[in-house]
Amino acid sequence: RPDIIVNAAAHTAVDKAEAEPDLARTLNATAPGVLAQEAARLGAWLVHYSTDYVFDGTGTRPWVETDRPAPLSVYGRTKWEGEQRIQQSGAKHLILRTSWVYAARGGNFAKTMLRLAQERERLTVIDDQWGAPTGAELLADVTAHAIRHLQQRPQDGGLYHVAAGGETNWNLYAKYVIAQAQQAQTAIKIKATEVAPVPTSAFPTPAVRPHNSRLDTRKLQATFGLQLPPWQQGVARMVTEIL
Secondary structure, X not given: OOOEEEEOOOOOOHHHHHHOHHHHHXXXXXXXXXXXXXXXHHOOEEEEEEEXXXXXXXXXXXXXXXXXXXXXXXXXXXXXXXXXXHHHOOOEEEEEEEOOEEOOOOOOHHHHHHHHHHHOOEEEEEOOOEEOOEEHHHHHHHHHHHHHHHHHOHHHOEEEEOOOEOOEEHHHHHHHHHHHHHHHXXXXXXXXXXXXXXXXXXXXXXXXXXXXOOEOOHHHHHHHOOOOOEHHHHHHHHHHHHO
16 A cells, blocks of 8 residues: 555657557556556655657747647657546646656666767767756655655645756757766877767657746746756766766
8 A cells, every 4th residue: 555656667769659559558547547546546656757749849948837738749749648547536746847858777868979979080960959958866755855845834735846956958968968078088089170060850769759848837937945956066076977
């Protein structure tokens, strides 16, 4: 009889989801719905992670929780359905929408850029998708803090946006990662001298990516008394761990 159920599972292979929508729906919508029903039956809290991909990525304004979702991909549509199933279940819940999640363990964008920077003199990286790289460590810390808060103030449950502070694009993100590696003066030899900006259209993919993944986190920060660190802080720590 758990007091808190934390669901960090999802079908997150965005392009692969286009070819296996039924599996994506099972993992991203049906399963969270079942967990929510069980949470409601037990009187437990359900903590669930969602995504900026529920939005269509238009404009430049950071998305707020009340903005209307309009997902562009199977991944985005199934994640939005999961949110709705939880909200309709009657369970006490905390849904955290986040973006561009990374960790030092497992594969990630920074590791890919560092590998390519050692192999090539010129890299091409997309510069028209904007968001904030958000560390799994930061999400874990925010979750723990929020759960403690909700045990005292259950009325503050619901849907929140959480992402590291500031904004960047994939091209600037790559440049920052490579610069951090060069400053660290480790044994790895960076060959890349140029990280050229290119549009999303230069890399066609099965799933459409949102151009604007900025998330407005003011509601979360005000409700839970948090100040979210700039994205560079977590990325710099991750790069140090990788090296």
